[in-house]
Amino acid sequence: MSFLARCDGFPRHETRLRVRYGETDQMGVVYHANYLVWMEIGRVELVRSLGFNYKELEQVKGVYLSVIEANCRYLYPARYDEEIVVETAMVRSNVRMVEFTYRVLSADSERLLAEGRTKHIWLNRELRPTRLPEDYRQLVLPE
Amino acid sequence: MSFLARCDGFPRHETRLRVRYGETDQMGVVYHANYLVWMEIGRVELVRSLGFNYKELEQVKGVYLSVIEANCRYLYPARYDEEIVVETAMVRSNVRMVEFTYRVLSADSERLLAEGRTKHIWLNRELRPTRLPEDYRQLVLPE
Amino acid sequence: MSFLARCDGFPRHETRLRVRYGETDQMGVVYHANYLVWMEIGRVELVRSLGFNYKELEQVKGVYLSVIEANCRYLYPARYDEEIVVETAMVRSNVRMVEFTYRVLSADSERLLAEGRTKHIWLNRELRPTRLPEDYRQLVLPE
Amino acid sequence: MSFLARCDGFPRHETRLRVRYGETDQMGVVYHANYLVWMEIGRVELVRSLGFNYKELEQVKGVYLSVIEANCRYLYPARYDEEIVVETAMVRSNVRMVEFTYRVLSADSERLLAEGRTKHIWLNRELRPTRLPEDYRQLVLPE
Numbered sequence: 001m002s003f004l005a006r007c008d009g010f011p012r013h014e015t016r017l018r019v020r021y022g023e024t025d026q027m028g029v030v031y032h033a034n035y036l037v038w039m040e041i042g043r044v045e046l047v048r049s050l051g052f053n054y055k056e057l058e059q060v061k062g063v064y065l066s067v068i069e070a071n072c073r074y075l076y077p078a079r080y081d082e083e084i085v086v087e088t089a090m091v092r093s094n095v096r097m098v099e100f101t102y103r104v105l106s107a108d109s110e111r112l113l114a115e116g117r118t119k120h121i122w123l124n125r126e127l128r129p130t131r132l133p134e135d136y137r138q139l140v141l142p143e
Numbered sequence: 144m145s146f147l148a149r150c151d152g153f154p155r156h157e158t159r160l161r162v163r164y165g166e167t168d169q170m171g172v173v174y175h176a177n178y179l180v181w182m183e184i185g186r187v188e189l190v191r192s193l194g195f196n197y198k199e200l201e202q203v204k205g206v207y208l209s210v211i212e213a214n215c216r217y218l219y220p221a222r223y224d225e226e227i228v229v230e231t232a233m234v235r236s237n238v239r240m241v242e243f244t245y246r247v248l249s250a251d252s253e254r255l256l257a258e259g260r261t262k263h264i265w266l267n268r269e270l271r272p273t274r275l276p277e278d279y280r281q282l283v284l285p286e
Numbered sequence: 287m288s289f290l291a292r293c294d295g296f297p298r299h300e301t302r303l304r305v306r307y308g309e310t311d312q313m314g315v316v317y318h319a320n321y322l323v324w325m326e327i328g329r330v331e332l333v334r335s336l337g338f339n340y341k342e343l344e345q346v347k348g349v350y351l352s353v354i355e356a357n358c359r360y361l362y363p364a365r366y367d368e369e370i371v372v373e374t375a376m377v378r379s380n381v382r383m384v385e386f387t388y389r390v391l392s393a394d395s396e397r398l399l400a401e402g403r404t405k406h407i408w409l410n411r412e413l414r415p416t417r418l419p420e421d422y423r424q425l426v427l428p429e
Numbered sequence: 430m431s432f433l434a435r436c437d438g439f440p441r442h443e444t445r446l447r448v449r450y451g452e453t454d455q456m457g458v459v460y461h462a463n464y465l466v467w468m469e470i471g472r473v474e475l476v477r478s479l480g481f482n483y484k485e486l487e488q489v490k491g492v493y494l495s496v497i498e499a500n501c502r503y504l505y506p507a508r509y510d511e512e513i514v515v516e517t518a519m520v521r522s523n524v525r526m527v528e529f530t531y532r533v534l535s536a537d538s539e540r541l542l543a544e545g546r547t548k549h550i551w552l553n554r555e556l557r558p559t560r561l562p563e564d565y566r567q568l569v570l571p572e
Contacts, residue, residue, distance in 0.1 A: 021330065022174045022323050026167040026223055026487075029556070032496040033165060033469075036462035037308050044307065044367075055367040058455075067461040071500045077556060080169055081330075081341040127458070127506060164473065165466050169344075172413070175353040176322035180451050183319075187450070187510075198510040201312075210318040214357045220413060224473075224484040270315070270363060308462060310455040312509055317451045366455055 009142065011090045013046035016107060019082045029077035036070055039102045039116050042088035046100070052139045061133050062125040065098065069119040076106075076113045083107035093140045095131040097121045152285060154233045156189035159250060162225045172220035179213055182245045182259050185231035189243070195282045204276050205268040208241065215259040219249075226250035236283045238274040240264045295428060297376045299332035302393060305368045315363035322356055325388045325402050328374035332386070338425045347419050348411040351384065355405040362392075362399045369393035379426045381417040383407045438571060440519045442475035445536060448511045458506035465499055468531045468545050471517035475529070481568045490562050491554040494527065498548040505535075505542045512536035522569045524560040526550045 017038060025031040047054055057063050078084060085105045092099035097120060104114040124130040132140070160181060168174040190197055200206050221227060228248045235242035240263060247257040267273040275283070303324060311317040333340055343349050364370060371391045378385035383406060390400040410416040418426070446467060454460040476483055486492050507513060514534045521528035526549060533543040553559040561569070 020323060021168055021326055022176060024169040025164055026169065026171045027493050027495070027556075028169045031165045032499060033462045033465035036465065037306060040307055040462075064456050066456070066506075067503055069500075069502050070461060071498075073498050074496055077495075127456075163466060164469055170350050170352070170413075175356060176319045176326075179319035179322065180449060183450055207313050209313070209363075210360055212357075212359050213318060214355075216355050217353055220352075270313075307454055308460045311450055312453040312455065312457045314455045319451060 011046060011050055011140070013042065013049050013088050015042055015045040015086050015088070017041060017084050017086070019078055019080050019084060021080055024080050027077075029079055032072070032074060035072050035074070035078075035104060035114050035116065036118075038084065038086050038104060039070075039072075039088070039100070039118060042086035042102055043090075043100045043118070046088045046090060047140065050139050052136060057133075057136060061136075063130060063133060064123045064125075064127070065120045066123045066127070067118055068097075068121055070116070071118075072114055072116040074114050076111055078104070078106070078113050084113070090140065093142065095122075095137065095141070096129065098140065154189060154193055154283075156185065156192050156231050158185055158188040158229050158231070160184060160227050160229070162221055162223050162227060164223055167223050170220075172222055175215070175217060178215050178217070178247060178257050178259065179261075181227065181229050181247060182213075182215070182231070182243070182261060185229035185245055186233075186243045186261070188229075189231045189233060190283065193282050195279060200276070200279060204279075206273060206276060207266045207268075207270070208263045209266045209270070210261055211240075211264055212262040213259070214261075215257055217257050219254055219256045221247070221249070221256050227256070233283065236285065238265075238280065238284070239272065241283065297332060297336055297426070299328065299335050299374050301328055301331040301372050301374070303327060303370050303372070305364055305366050305370060307366055310366045313363075315365055318358070318360060321358050321360070321364075321390060321400050321402065322404075324370065324372050324390060325356075325358075325374070325386070325404060328372035328388055329376075329386045329404070332374045332376060333426065336425050338422060343419070343422060347422075349416060349419060350409045350411075350413070351406045352409045352413070353404055354383075354407055356402070357404075358400055358402040360400050362397055364390070364392070364399050370399070376426065379428065381408075381423065381427070382415065384426065440475060440479055440569070442471065442478050442517050444471055444474040444515050444517070446470060446513050446515070448507055448509050448513060450509055453509050456506075458508055461501070461503060464501050464503070464507075464533060464543050464545065465547075467513065467515050467533060468499075468501070468517070468529070468547060471515035471531055472519075472529045472547070475517045475519060476569065479568050481565060486562070486565060490565075492559060492562060493552045493554075493556070494549045495552045495556070496547055497526075497550055499545070500547075501543055501545040503543050505540055507533070507535070507542050513542070519569065522571065524551075524566065524570070525558065527569065 023034045087103040099119050102116040166177045230246040242262045245259040309320045373389040385405045388402040452463045516532040528548050531545040
């Protein structure tokens with residue numbers, strides 16, 4: 001259901017989900033803000049596939065991955081009960097920030113539904129910018 | 144836009160909100176889980192009207208109001224852009240727990256849309272049951 | 287990942303999901319309204335396992351399953367990234383209404399996190415009560 | 430609580446809301462996807478202030494305003510219970526599309542929390558691109 005490849009030097013991951021009823025709106029399609037939720041699922045699963053325990057990073061180290069920018073282009077509406085593929089790539093990563101790109105597709109038709117990009121910085125418990133702790137770096141930083 | 148009355152000895156409050164687009168689903172009406180969100184707005188505004196600063200209670204005292212039970216009966220669907228009235232009553236309150244009832248109405252038609260009830264206990268930062276700090280008691284406990 | 291059994295004559299189903307970041311709140315646990323969303327995932331997967339295509343029922347027949355009552359007891363908080371099991375049972379079903387019960391558990395600890403119950407009626411496109419179309423009945427009605 | 434001005438030829442509007450508990454996440458601040466929900470509230474109130482009944486447009490004319498692009502830069506976190514100001518400007522509008530920009534501020538500190546931009550096209554009931562009906566044009570199109 002998912003794979004990990006380091007094509008072009010970028011960590012990539014593919015995750016799947018099914019559209020929930022509550023994610024639709026009265027237009028009969030998925031409400032646009034929910035694509036940002038799906039993109040988050042994509043990046044969480046990407047870093048998990050790299051051996052990175054984000055939950056532990058928050059709890060033990062008090063370091064948080066905060067969104068500083070999010071962009072999404074909506075190409076075709078997703079519908080209730082549809083199986084969705086989120087392809088995520090970590091296109092930039094250093095001790096201060098991380099950047100991801102996303103492709104959201106229909107699993108059946110393979111039609112591209114949306115494309116996105118998010119930028120993030122690492123924050124400490126006081127929500128001030130910080131550096132990713134050393135023992136996590138080799139997992140997400142290019143050698 | 145709101146009032147405070149202690150009818151029957153119960154603190155009561157009325158608050159208003161407008162249905163958001165993202166709160167609807169593809170049935171064309173408000174998604175049922177959102178009524179619980181509205182009931183929360185109702186109880187927050189009720190305790191605020193009593194001079195109770197819930198945000199400060201969390202931050203300074205580390206005391207949280209946790210939901211242990213929620214019930215809702217749905218009578219008539221709320222629709223996008225409709226103005227909604229949430230009538231909240233604090234029907235029970237002691238140092239360990241609080242209970243609220245709610246009536247959700249359409250502001251225009253005054254039609255009753257839903258009725259609900261929630262039970263809560265006070266928790267400390269470790270999410271263990273605790274007692275409401277003394278200096279907050281006179282605000283929400285019957286004399 | 288899921289199974290179907292007709293213990294006690296009731297159709298049952300078990301489905302799994304992982305807690306999303308956006309489902310937590312500042313108490314550090316899952317926001318209570320999201321359990322209603324999970325219960326919906328449970329009943330959708332239950333009826334799917336019975337060979338019932340709910341999406342088609344809505345689109346082709348114009349028949350909707352509307353929540354008329356929802357109850358939830360919260361026993362222990364669910365946390366970010368935890369794997370959750372939703373056990374759903376269809377405890378009552380006739381041509382006019384359906385009733386489900388739910389148990390929400392932590393997949394790892396098998397601890398019971400919440401219990402719930404929802405009641406539903408079938409509605410037509412005008413959101414008036416209707417009867418479940420004949421060709422769907424044998425799937426969800428006891429013989 | 431709100432005003433309408435046509436500075437620089439662009440319709441503008443300011444609307445206020447209070448951060449809901451369920452809008453926070455375990456980082457203790459507002460979950461990032463909710464800013465898109467707030468931006469929607471901003472544009473709905475902007476077009477309402479222009480005398481434009483969006484709900485009626487959907488119901489009577491079967492014309493929908495669909496998001497085709499959304500961007501948000503997050504500058505400073507919004508917190509629970511904070512009063513928020515959403516300043517919306519309609520920076521482009523023709524018979525096929527509309528574009529809005531947003532500034533999200535803290536009402537108390539007047540600190541800028543986020544900036545955003547959304548692009549939209551008009552769709553018909555089949556979710557195909559369409560033109561805004563004539564009788565709505567004078568409300569949102571520059572003379």
